[in-house]
Amino acid sequence: MNHAIDTQLIHAGETDRVEGAVRMPIFQTAMFEHDDSPLRYIRYNNTPNQEVLNRKLAVLEGAEEALVTGSGMTAITGAILSVLKPGEHLLAQNSLYGGTHGFVCTLMADLGITVSFFDADAPDTWQSLLQTNTRAIYVESITNPLLHVCDLEGIVAFAQANNLTSLIDNTFATPFNYKATAAGFDLSLHSATKYLNGHSDIVAGVIVGNREQVYQSRQTLKHLGGALDPHACFLLNRGMQTLALRMRQHNSTALALAKFLEDHDKVAHVYYPGLPSHPQHERAARLFEGFGGMLSIELKGELDAVTDLIDRLRLPLYAPSLGGVESLMTRPAISSHAGLTPEERETAGIRDSLLRISVGIEHEDDLIADFKQALH
Numbered sequence: 001m002n003h004a005i006d007t008q009l010i011h012a013g014e015t016d017r018v019e020g021a022v023r024m025p026i027f028q029t030a031m032f033e034h035d036d037s038p039l040r041y042i043r044y045n046n047t048p049n050q051e052v053l054n055r056k057l058a059v060l061e062g063a064e065e066a067l068v069t070g071s072g073m074t075a076i077t078g079a080i081l082s083v084l085k086p087g088e089h090l091l092a093q094n095s096l097y098g099g100t101h102g103f104v105c106t107l108m109a110d111l112g113i114t115v116s117f118f119d120a121d122a123p124d125t126w127q128s129l130l131q132t133n134t135r136a137i138y139v140e141s142i143t144n145p146l147l148h149v150c151d152l153e154g155i156v157a158f159a160q161a162n163n164l165t166s167l168i169d170n171t172f173a174t175p176f177n178y179k180a181t182a183a184g185f186d187l188s189l190h191s192a193t194k195y196l197n198g199h200s201d202i203v204a205g206v207i208v209g210n211r212e213q214v215y216q217s218r219q220t221l222k223h224l225g226g227a228l229d230p231h232a233c234f235l236l237n238r239g240m241q242t243l244a245l246r247m248r249q250h251n252s253t254a255l256a257l258a259k260f261l262e263d264h265d266k267v268a269h270v271y272y273p274g275l276p277s278h279p280q281h282e283r284a285a286r287l288f289e290g291f292g293g294m295l296s297i298e299l300k301g302e303l304d305a306v307t308d309l310i311d312r313l314r315l316p317l318y319a320p321s322l323g324g325v326e327s328l329m330t331r332p333a334i335s336s337h338a339g340l341t342p343e344e345r346e347t348a349g350i351r352d353s354l355l356r357i358s359v360g361i362e363h364e365d366d367l368i369a370d371f372k373q374a375l376h
């Protein structure tokens with residue numbers, strides 16, 4: 001059956017109607033009696049609340065298997081450590097999510113796995129970075145906070161040609177806007193804390209991919225732990241039912257807000273892949289179902305301008321994270337990228353006045369009106 005994602009979100013994987021229950025009940029038990037069936041234990045990631053998600057998440061990206069995890073970082077670190085062994089080498093995009101950047105530069109390095117950062121938009125530079133021990137390549141579908149969309153098709157082809165495992169952090173795009181494994185990535189990773197759950201009330205992650213590689217991640221996480229508990233599984237499954245509805249709304253509201261802001265005379269720049277002015281707009285339009293709910297802006301004028309704007313806005317909350325139903329805003333220079341030196345931030349293109357907005361599902365007229373009054 002070839003159902004649309006709207007239908008998959010409701011029905012895929014929901015095979016055990018326990019006692020006829022329409023919703024999978026919460027199995028608040030750490031282990032299960034067993035005789036000949038495999039040992040069921042929460043850390044092994046094979047309890048009913050986990051398995052319904054594992055089945056559903058695989059279907060959403062057209063993959064063989066999926067594994068729900070205790071956080072996005074568990075998915076990322078577990079997948080990386082299942083692919084790379086000490087002495088091996090990783091190629092990683094040069095603008096990683098802060099937590100991932102921190103991991104590859106510290107713990108991963110301590111374990112004897114080396115990394116080279118590369119420009120995922122300059123294919124002619126990739127070959128020269130390959131070493132005999134290069135095992136994997138890692139990118140993000142849309143980068144934070146400048147919303148860059150790299151040459152994803154080129155990355156898949158390069159990985160296949162050079163026998164590398166390709167990994168992608170697909171959190172910003174979600175399976176609604178981009179089916180990374182169907183597009184050829186070996187492993188697609190998500191912070192389900194964000195859009196997949198969508199309600200800013202749990203922390204969770206996902207690994208999606210082919211049977212063998214997901215199995216290896218599962219083995220790694222049996223050692224490291226980091227399984228998602230049954231109650232959070234229940235909330236994630238409930239949140240995911242509306243992923244398609246929410247993403248359509250995020251896509252259209254963010255686009256409307258981006259257009260409004262781009263035309264505003266106090267705004268110096270809007271970073272949003274849905275705008276024709278975005279350098280990878282054509283690519284994003286070709287590869288993605290929609291452009292997502294994340295955008296960043298720079299204001300004309302001094303630093304005061306952005307702090308004034310934050311003070312005056314009534315609807316968006318000034319809080320980290322993203323992907324929830326409510327609009328959120330952060331200043332990357334003093335949050336996600338505070339660990340970089342001012343020079344490093346300048347090189348990365350992250351100005352002090354940059355404001356990142358996670359556009360929620362409030363009515364676009366209300367959000368636009370709020371920005372209009374705040375920019376006055």
Ligand SMILES: *Cc1c(COP(=O)(O)O)cnc(C)c1O
Nearest residue numbers: 071072073097169171191193204
């Ligand atoms: C939030 C986030 C993560 C980390 O996920 P957690 O659920 O907080 O562990 C990884 N990648 C991206 C792109 C994120 O936004």
